[in-house]
Amino acid sequence: RKEVEQDPGPFNVPEGATVAFNCTYSNSASQSFFWYRQDCRKEPKLLMSVYSSGNEDGRFTAQLNRASQYISLLIRDSKLSDSATYLCVVTAYGGATNKLIFGTGTLLAVQP
Amino acid sequence: DTGVSQDPRHKITKRGQNVTFRCDPISEHNRLYWYRQTLGQGPEFLTYFQNEAQLEKSRLLSDRFSAERPKGSFSTLEIQRTEQGDSAMYLCASSLLPGEWAFNEQFFGPGTRLTVL
Numbered sequence: 001r002k003e004v005e006q007d008p009g010p011f012n013v014p015e016g017a018t019v020a021f022n023c024t025y026s027n028s029a030s031q032s033f034f035w036y037r038q039d040c041r042k043e044p045k046l047l048m049s050v051y052s053s054g055n056e057d058g059r060f061t062a063q064l065n066r067a068s069q070y071i072s073l074l075i076r077d078s079k080l081s082d083s084a085t086y087l088c089v090v091t092a093y094g095g096a097t098n099k100l101i102f103g104t105g106t107l108l109a110v111q112p
Numbered sequence: 113d114t115g116v117s118q119d120p121r122h123k124i125t126k127r128g129q130n131v132t133f134r135c136d137p138i139s140e141h142n143r144l145y146w147y148r149q150t151l152g153q154g155p156e157f158l159t160y161f162q163n164e165a166q167l168e169k170s171r172l173l174s175d176r177f178s179a180e181r182p183k184g185s186f187s188t189l190e191i192q193r194t195e196q197g198d199s200a201m202y203l204c205a206s207s208l209l210p211g212e213w214a215f216n217e218q219f220f221g222p223g224t225r226l227t228v229l
Binding site (some may be wrong): 004008042043044045046085089098100101102103105109112 | 157205220224
């Protein structure tokens, strides 16, 4: 079983739609949680950190449920420019390394 | 550009050849990480350095792989006797030294895409 599991998609949605991505992680000792965005043939870039209290950045809302080991990302009012792969990421247990453990990514295609 | 840079961006080689990639991190960053990404997968951790010390290596890093960061600045990743299964994007990332339980963002370079024929 992979440490971080995501639905690979693709999610094809019209502009303006609301789309939600889910992710589960297997290690209950995982320390920190993130969503990264990766455009086609580009490097991953940090989209947002994820906190238990939930956090919002404009049209993006992220949520963490430690009890269920579940992470979500909600995108409201989708734009064409949101088309990308969204990677769910956790850091390894034990803070010293801070290596990132990535899911396989979920591909989002926003259609005009 | 003060971001992470990698060279070359693309490398095509024949099976059995040796290849070397270079990563130049953001200048004040103590930590340097190497990841590998194959098609349809997320990046996978290979190894990391804190200054010049290599502190952890993944089981993915076979004996044919070696990484160095001799002066705590740039790093090289060498693959000896390349195999077709080595074809992937090799990503370098750098960060400031994290606190004991704090995370510092890792900034990724553009990657080196390796194709082994």
